[in-house]
Amino acid sequence: MxxxxxxxxxxxxxxxxxxxxxxxxxxxxxxxxxxxxxxxxxxxxxxxxxxxxxxxxxxxxxxxxxxxxxxxxxxxxxxxxxxxxxxxxIVLYNILIEGMFIAGKLVVAEELFSRLFVDGIQPTLQTYSVMIKGLLKEGLSDEAYKLFRKMEDDGFLPDSCSYNVIIQGFLQNRDSSTAVQFIYEMVGKGFSADSSTFQMLLDLESHDEICTDN
Incomplete structure (x- = not known):
């Protein structure tokens, strides 16, 4: 250097x-x-x-x-x-929104997302994925779910990455029933879970078995 x-x-x-x-x-x-x-x-x-x-x-x-x-x-x-x-x-906005979520600045991230529409900038599938991941990281499962469905309503069809993001988020929030719902939906559309999602499913299953045994 x-x-x-x-x-x-x-x-x-x-x-x-x-x-x-x-x-x-x-x-x-x-x-x-x-x-x-x-x-x-x-x-x-x-x-x-x-x-x-x-x-x-x-x-x-x-x-x-x-x-x-x-x-x-x-x-x-x-x-x-x-x-x-x-x-x-939109590339710059995606970077900024993700950075704000990483720092725990939820309000700023949401303001930046809202500013996109004011400035006439079209969000991308990645933009929605960044927002959904950030909301789930903050434990805002309902908001993340609604945004995922809004994304679809706005014409952005989720891909494998989008599904894995939301599934992992719900698993992290111990909402396995909603995660499984998205898994069935993902598989039905021809997508598959990535290695991280599989590992989280295994970890959650092991955790549930331990809790049941106790």
Whole structure:
């Protein structure tokens, strides 16, 4: 990583100045290694050279900030981005919503989800899956169930990933009856449970057997 940064500095002093793609690559590497604040410094350096950040640039930084708990920085970056009239796309919103749920900021996550519709941005199947997973993590099973059905009503047909997300969430909340309902529904549509779902089912069955024995 240090060699890469040295190479960047060397390029800046030669006739081969780094471009946005070069900076994006380095920022992504820094974020991956848990150094999003250093990535932000590169972002500022890039802007000082007159290079325009792209949506990819912002998605790299937002993902890095959210995954490493720098949520205030992520929201500041979103605001700065909007002030520059560069509107976030659904990929950026998905990153932010997931980051807020990871940090336990349910209200902010729900506000971001609501803002999608105000801004005229179409959610994706992944957006709904992120929301459903987050709601279940917070123990809001009824809200998650309703959102899953709303997702279907809005024309987003659940896939294998969507089903596994909601099944795992209900299993984590010890609601095996609803989980089994979704399992039958999933299998009926030709999808199958992934390894994590199978393991959770086995763990729950073992737990129930122990409780019954006692």
């Amino acid at each position: 240090e060699e890469a940064k040295s190479l960047l500095a060397e390029m800046s002093h030669k006739a081969l100045p780094p471009d946005t793609v070069t900076y994006n690559t380095l920022m992504q590497a820094l974020c991956r290694y848990g150094r999003p604040k250093e990535a932000l410094n590169l972002f500022k350096e890039m802007c000082s050279y007159g290079l325009l950040p792209s949506l990819v640039t912002y998605s790299i930084l937002l993902d890095g900030f959210c995954k490493h708990g720098h949520l205030d920085e992520a929201l500041k970056l979103l605001k700065a981005m909007q002030e520059k009239k560069l509107e976030p796309n």
